[in-house]
Amino acid sequence: MATGDHDWIAGEVMAASNVDDYLQLQTVQQYATTGARDTALASRKRTGMVTANADVRNLTVYTGTAWSSVGPVYGAGATWTPQLTQGAAYGVTINREAYSRTGRWVQGYSRMTVTSITGVTTGTQIAVTLPVAANLTGSELMTLGTAVIKTVAGANFMYFGELVLASSSSFCYVEVRTNGAAASYLGVAAPTVLAVGDQISYNFNYEAAADA
Helix, strand or coil, X not given: XXXXXXXXXXXXXXXXXXXXXXXXXHCEEEECCHHHHHHHCCCCCCCCCEEEECCCCEEEEECCCCEEEECCCCCCCXXXXXXXXXXXXXXXXXXXXXXXXXXXXXXXEEEEEEEECCCCCCCCXXXXXCCXXXXXXXXXXXXXXXXEEECCCCCCCEEEEEEEEXXXXXXXXXXXXXXXXXXXXXXXXXXXXXXXXXXXXXXXXXXXXXXX
């Protein structure tokens, strides 16, 4: 593929390869999803190619080996489907969620309300999921954000805690401290399980495991 600029002269013939190289493959191409982009450009990727992807609303550039996001998302923050787990998933209503990423840096928030309880495990850490897999090596045991759990019992008692990356790169445990005491994972200490109507809100900032 020819790259860069071409200084056209009068009478010069524009070949199909010229249209591809200097026009189509050096413009910002638009795709509905990153999957659609990957399918369309499976054999046509070029270093420096830029695309706009509607599903995550960001620009990506091809580095020669992978797609990497460029700058934050455009428009509103991208959405995902966060989950709340404790041995098994709680049924939840997702009240709000959004995130953005600049390169490998991810930030965002989520708020969920418990609507059903099926198969949760007593004495197991309460955990929440992340929109993009985190860099496990670089972030293990580090605080990625904060969380607030508001319970319906006890006149809307609230627990304030930190998000600590678990052994998986896709979810975080909620760690709490009481009156300066040693940290404990919520779920192992009271409250043992959440109740229908309880809410959990959390925000995060962390490094992604890979380029977008």
